[in-house]
Amino acid sequence: MTPERTAAENFDFLFFTETIGMPVYDLKHRRIGRVKDVAIVPLIHAARVDRFLVSAGGPWLSIRYDQIASISLSGGIQLSNEKLYPYHSDEYMLRIQRDLLDQQIIDVNGRKVVRVNDVTFEIRHDDRDSLSILEVDVGLRSIFRRLTQGVVPPQWVRRAQQSIQPNSIRWDYCNIVEADPLRRLRLNISHDKLELLHPADLADIVEELGPAEREAIMGTIDSEVAAEALSEIDPKMQASILEALEPDVAADIVEEMSPDQAADALAELGDETTAEILEEMETEPLEDVKELLEYDENTAGGMMNTEAIVLPEETTLAEAMVRLREHEDLLENTHVLFLADAGNRITGAVPLARLFLADGHTRMKDLSLGRLISTGPEEKQNRVTELFDKYNLLAMPVLEKDGTLAGVITADDVITVLRHK
């Protein structure tokens, strides 16, 4: 038998449902009261139970973790120090019963919003016993515990629940959502963990929350992550989130969005709010967004993006590669390069994949596709999707009347349009 295995068998745990109502004994082993709630103080320790709130009939008493000698399911809580103070509401405490139980939290690992049914503590036996939050329990097993709590002896509950599938989330993976910024600070709550999620998952989670929590998350996480997530959210909800945020915070997020998505999001807002956000934006993305806002949403102009890589048609492949390295930030979403003549008129398109097969001396012009398929900014959405379907395009240039590039429509813009039909 491995040592870990032994440790696991001796592993001592306690559910919050069992902690509630647990008797507390003084040094002479007289019962002085029962546990009503327990609290962690996140600024001191993220998981250790710092306070036990105990009722002895009158006002609640507050017991610190270092006043306790032992904790066990059968023996209750034995004190090592009897100097107890009355409990005053403390803004730095996260109380399990009041603040966590029955509330929604985000499971960062499972990528969803869950409701807390119970909490599992580990009993740590150092020089004194202490409780530390191990997992947050969701699912049927913890519902069973809540319903039987206080009605059936806890030992029976433990035995009876064996047949029900457990469902718990490690405390490290739990992200509490708090809308009040002051409370967020006091309870040391951050939304950093959410930044690790895929933007599409984060978008799903944000859509499931109430408006206040939604805005709290979008306003506090990194604006680049917020921008990516916001792009995945339903346009109507995008608008209500942006509207609720401070204009400068909203502007930071909009700046990070691609200009076409930024323009779509702003188009849903009221004129006044749009103006406020535009005012706060930096000049470079601002021009593109303003330009795109001019176009009707249901035209090629409304679908297109202004970010594209355009190269002179006479460039050789080797020179082109040097230019591409300068545009590293754009490459991730680029599938086609565009070529222009001396008058900046677009003359051809080169799929990125073709670059791998040619040698460095080839002129870009010779790599370009046979016939350039393009459209004008006023073209109807339907016509654009037809062109994509007919010619199996990945990207299509949108040209002004003089033949210069107005923008580029990519396949994912077309998918978005089709999905919203």
Added chain:
Amino acid sequence: MRNLFARMKRHIVVLFAVLGPGFITAMVDNDSGGIYTYSQAGARWLYLPLWTLLPITIALIVTQEMCSRMGAVTGKGLSDLIREEFGLRMTFGIMLLLVLANLTNIVAEFAGVATALDIFGVSKFISVPLAAILVWFLAVKGNYQNIEKIFLFACLIYVSYIAAGILVKPDWKEAALYSVRPKLMMDSGYIAMLIAMVGTTIAPWMQFYLQAAVVEKGITTKEYRESRIEVIIGCVMTSVIAFFIIVACAGAYRDHPTDISSAKEAALALKPFGQYAVLLFSAGLLNASVFAACILPLSTAYSVCEGMGFEHGVNKRWNEAPIFYWLYTLLIVVGAGIVVLPNFPLVKMILLSQVLNGMLLPFILIFMIILINKKNLMHEWVNPPVYNAVAWVTVVVVIGMTLALTGITLRNPQ
């Protein structure tokens, strides 16, 4: 002037964008049970009960408005809020009662389908299973946006009652008069009928459905003004339909007021006024029953999973939200199954449904008022004092009427 038109246009655009939750909930209030109650009232007491429609409309508006406001402000469903504020045990109890009450309601709706198609000579052994399969597919294969469009279309079919009412050529003068003149009589049958009319108006499931639908539609405080207008129009339309049902039956039974024992009897009494009148009345009943049979299982499964914290929603796939879909399926199968049982005791079922609704409603309405007065939930959207007084009076009257109805059905189970 142009400015005014522009503002009007914006309001109307937003109104169409929020259209759905309030309208659908209010319309489904006229389900098979509601249609039976109104038919019975018109057939036995002719135009006399019409005046109750005004207070009924007010009661509907007051309760529905609170739910849609809570949904718009908190972005959470009613079971979510009950769970967060009153804990798991209370939620579990409420949900258990809700499932039982709604199951009996679902049975009544499928019985309504059987009755309506029986008029056209279709056996219930064919109509009920077919309706059940139709209802089941709707949620399993659809997404919420499309389902809501179908529901809104179903709302339109209620117009058939207005047509049926007009075909019967009732006495409009008398109908108008009794709509505003309260008529009280110390007749136990009459009083029981009044109680039944108010008592069936507000059902527990409606509050859950409406709030969830408002949240699902993403209505926020910004569109709340339009959303409130939508709720009010929906409630008024519901009473207009009820008015025409009563009037149609009053017209049909004008010479010989009768105690009728089913909606089928009412439909057949319209025969002297032409086949169309019968057809319209029965089509209305069929639509109302199928419509409610669609919404009840969906709303029940949704509320329960929301309150207990299971994955839910028709936009989720079966393996993502298994409990939601199994509960939904079970409610339909059991609900429709009971109706096709031989010797199915419909009367006892309606009685049970009434008792369960009566037990549940006081909790729901009182919880609603407590929740909507919580500053930390509703912020500046808490009930203003005058509104609170109106809400309490409404709630007390509705609870009183519902309990009285429960008492009457229990003492006098026909």
